[in-house]
Amino acid sequence: MPDQIHLTVATVVHRDGKFLMVREREAGEEVINQPAGHVEPGETLQQAALRETLEETGWHVELTGFLGISTYRSPRNGATYYRVSFAAEPLHADESLELDADIISAEWLDLDAIHNQRALLRSPLVLSVIEHFLSGPVYPLDIISNLNGNAP
Numbered sequence: 001m002p003d004q005i006h007l008t009v010a011t012v013v014h015r016d017g018k019f020l021m022v023r024e025r026e027a028g029e030e031v032i033n034q035p036a037g038h039v040e041p042g043e044t045l046q047q048a049a050l051r052e053t054l055e056e057t058g059w060h061v062e063l064t065g066f067l068g069i070s071t072y073r074s075p076r077n078g079a080t081y082y083r084v085s086f087a088a089e090p091l092h093a094d095e096s097l098e099l100d101a102d103i104i105s106a107e108w109l110d111l112d113a114i115h116n117q118r119a120l121l122r123s124p125l126v127l128s129v130i131e132h133f134l135s136g137p138v139y140p141l142d143i144i145s146n147l148n149g150n151a152p
Contacts, residue, residue, distance in 0.1 A: 009049040010036035010085045012133045013061050018108040019130060020090065022056045025102045027076065031122040044146045049086045057106035058097045061088040065138035070125050085129045087138050
């Protein structure tokens with residue numbers, strides 16, 4: 001079977017020294033990740049990041065920067081993931097929203113807690129993008145062109 005390419009987005013949401021993370025089930029195991037998921041047809045990268053963050057955490061956020069693109073081939077399933085990562089600030093939580101079915105919880109974790117649970121991280125991309133966020137650079141959002149005129 002040929003390798004499949006998966007275009008995903010992730011959002012690093014930071015507040016008061018903590019990061020908004022999700023505990024989720026993946027292949028029957030509990031893992032920790034940023035709010036992240038696949039880009040749907042017709043969506044801009046920014047729209048996908050905002051949607052995935054809301055669906056997985058219940059938080060409305062404002063994208064504040066572009067962190068970059070990472071590539072990762074999963075040893076679990078052989079898939080290649082192209083991950084576009086954004087920085088974001090939390091605006092407000094919507095307690096009335098039901099989170100995606102595979103989400104156990106959304107949690108605010110500091111960097112030490114994330115390091116202490118490294119064995120649960122969904123992939124090396126999780127910690128890598130946080131470290132990039134902390135050390136920079138964070139690029140302006142207009143580095144991404146949306147030629148169809150879709151608003152983020």
